[in-house]
Amino acid sequence: MPGKTFRGLSLARSAVVLAVGALLATLFAVPASAADPVGRITGLGGKCVDVAGASNANGTPVQLYDCNGSSAQNWTVASDGTLRALGKCLDIVDRSTADGAPVQLWDCGGGANQQWVVNSARDIVNPQANKCLDVRDRSTANGTRLQIWTCTGQTNQKWTAAGTSGGGNPSPSGFVVSESQFNQMFPGRNPFYTYSGLTAALSAYPGFANTGSDTVKRQEAAAFLANVSHETGGLVYVVEQNTANYPHYCDPNQSYGCPAGQAAYYGRGPIQLSWNFNYKAAGDALGINLLADPWRVERESAVAWKTGLWYWNTQNGPGSMTPHNAMVNQAGFGQTIRSINGSLECDGRNPAQVQSRINNYQRFTQILGVAPGNNLYC
Structure with missing residues (x-):
């Protein structure tokens, strides 16, 4: 089967899991081992990717919220291309590829709706949908639901992991501008x-x-x-x-x-x-x-x-x-x-x-x- 071209990356279907995991790890500046720490992931308004109520129940919404250092905002990247918090995976509801499909926390099952790639433009992308992790309505209000949407390059689709700045390149000085x-x-x-x-x-x-x-x-x-x-x-x-x-x-x-x-x-x-x-x-x-x-x-x-x-x-x-x-x-x-x-x-x-x-x-x-x-x- 021919490779699939995805935002400048050619991924043969049989190698998607390995390649996605390695790229996530590289751009979040951590090694691609079983589950390496990323910490908080910040986006629009300097707020964090957060699991509502710090619950690990299947179907818990993933949202934007003030950064508070809690376990609900502590993410790891796994070598299978998943992003994990509270022992579960960032998941697209109902395996949808449609604009506006919300994301949630769910048992890690290895499905394509739990695969994510981080690119040098600081987009977090689901390869199956070829869409970006997105803050709904560009709102910075606490509790705003995260979703997938066609990649636009707007600030509500830009993310930075703790310990990285701008495309995952670490800034040894600690300066907020990479x-x-x-x-x-x-x-x-x-x-x-x-x-x-x-x-x-x-x-x-x-x-x-x-x-x-x-x-x-x-x-x-x-x-x-x-x-x-x-x-x-x-x-x-x-x-x-x-x-x-x-x-x-x-x-x-x-x-x-x-x-x-x-x-x-x-x-x-x-x-x-x-x-x-x-x-x-x-x-x-x-x-x-x-x-x-x-x-x-x-x-x-x-x-x-x-x-x-x-x-x-x-x-x-x-x-x-x-x-x-x-x-x-x-x-x-x-x-x-x-x-x-x-x-x-x-x-x-x-x-x-x-x-x-x-x-x-x-x-x-x-x-x-x-x-x-x-x-x-x-």
């Missing part, structure tokens, strides 16, 4: 802005994208990167492009002056750090003498990223709070814009620039599989 997601966000980025440089900089501000719920962590990472993208043309520009501005960024009234030169403190890095007093403050905070050597921000990727994180985590700018606090305390993405460039953009001053930042944020939250939240505008 390298593959970072590359997806910035396909045309300057090679200077490395993912390793970003993750190396995280140690300077360990609370960044690491405070609050999984949803808040992802929202903060998306918000930071969205503003960075706007400031740098998609991580293309390392230095300010208008060289005529360069001499303007020296405030001679500061007691320390401008030891690197009148025109040395132009915009650099992901937040386009500028002015001698900002280089002095950032350098003091980071333990780097940026006042004497501001060029380090354009020479060293990790230093550049650290300056961006310094501003994000410690500076109110023209706003009333740091961008970090705006996201952690649920003030909303709009307040991060206000803290970065609110005096020029917010309150109707430049709505096109505000919208550009929001568009980036909405795109990045979609990549991270999380809702953008409220209060997007400033």
